[in-house]
Amino acid sequence: MKQGILSVIGNTPIVELTRILTPSHFRLFAKLEAFNPGGSMKDRPALNILRRGLETGVITGDTVIIESSSGNMGIGLAQACAYFGLKFICVVDSKTTIQNIRLLQAYGAEVDIVSHPDPLTGEYLQARLDRVRELVSITKDGFWPNQYSNFDNPAAHHKTMDEIVRSLDGRVDYVFCATSTCGTLRGCSEYIRDRSLATRLIAVDAVGSVIFSTQKARRLVPGHGSAVTPPLFNRDLADDFVLVDDIDCIAGCRRLAQTEAILAGGSSGAVITGIERLKEKIPYGATCVAILADRGERYLDTIFSDAWVAEHFGDVFDHWKSKTEDPECATVAS
Numbered sequence: 001m002k003q004g005i006l007s008v009i010g011n012t013p014i015v016e017l018t019r020i021l022t023p024s025h026f027r028l029f030a031k032l033e034a035f036n037p038g039g040s041m042k043d044r045p046a047l048n049i050l051r052r053g054l055e056t057g058v059i060t061g062d063t064v065i066i067e068s069s070s071g072n073m074g075i076g077l078a079q080a081c082a083y084f085g086l087k088f089i090c091v092v093d094s095k096t097t098i099q100n101i102r103l104l105q106a107y108g109a110e111v112d113i114v115s116h117p118d119p120l121t122g123e124y125l126q127a128r129l130d131r132v133r134e135l136v137s138i139t140k141d142g143f144w145p146n147q148y149s150n151f152d153n154p155a156a157h158h159k160t161m162d163e164i165v166r167s168l169d170g171r172v173d174y175v176f177c178a179t180s181t182c183g184t185l186r187g188c189s190e191y192i193r194d195r196s197l198a199t200r201l202i203a204v205d206a207v208g209s210v211i212f213s214t215q216k217a218r219r220l221v222p223g224h225g226s227a228v229t230p231p232l233f234n235r236d237l238a239d240d241f242v243l244v245d246d247i248d249c250i251a252g253c254r255r256l257a258q259t260e261a262i263l264a265g266g267s268s269g270a271v272i273t274g275i276e277r278l279k280e281k282i283p284y285g286a287t288c289v290a291i292l293a294d295r296g297e298r299y300l301d302t303i304f305s306d307a308w309v310a311e312h313f314g315d316v317f318d319h320w321k322s323k324t325e326d327p328e329c330a331t332v333a334s
């Protein structure tokens, strides 16, 4: 019998997708990270960082965990802190959804809201990180997990990749994963390189993010992409990369819901669109895996809201419907 909620982090299911890319000359599997108890793959690094800290004594019962996150990492940490009985302050910004703030609070986290972006860069991320440093400096026994540069973040994803390889009996030709801190990318890459596997790792970044591109631009879909280049990033971690803009990421999410009945978050839509874009490069008979990072319920008022999409992107629905007439494309309807 498994003891405690944290014991069911990881070992998420993997399923074959047979409807979304038809016709297809390769097999596509989805690693469903939404099945982690906190709803995303960030449960893995959240637990690993805290567990390491507790094992090494860096974290004790009196430690206050302080981290910047407007979404999944915050929820993963809030869950693990609640279980370990640790106080957690999550620094969010005024763009954070009410639902995520409520989730954090439901787990007992204290939410500290940054209401102005950094005056120099115009970025909320920078302002949040500055606030974390300030809180750590004034808090007795404060600990900053620092997901952007903590190597216990990628280390948690060695297991993600191990689960993928084992569930497909070692036959994995391509893995597509979304990037932000680059924890997933680095962890999967280390696993592949350490074992000299032939698996090709493809990073999916957002248009406007400064991980694989330098062209910073406004992005509305949270999760993947970053406004600062993460210290965990290294161009060689990925064999190739693809940049997906917000609207194509939303289209990917909707296709996943309508064709495969998988309600997943923004980065999952980006991963699906990324695979479609690169499909001509994928050899006949290959086995591909899409890591789908989180649940779609957190995006009902944005990605899955027609009103929100129309407000921010105009009337894109006709464009999507015209794609349904193209036999190469799976269906997308508003």
Ligand SMILES: Cc1ncc(COP(=O)(O)O)c(C=O)c1O
Binding pocket: 040, 042, 071, 072, 073, 178, 179, 180, 181, 182, 183, 184, 185, 222, 223, 224, 225, 265, 266, 267, 268, 293, 294
């Ligand atoms: C939904 C979603 N997708 C992708 C990512 C990127 O993962 P990583 O930080 O491991 O690069 C995140 C990170 O928070 C995320 O929340």
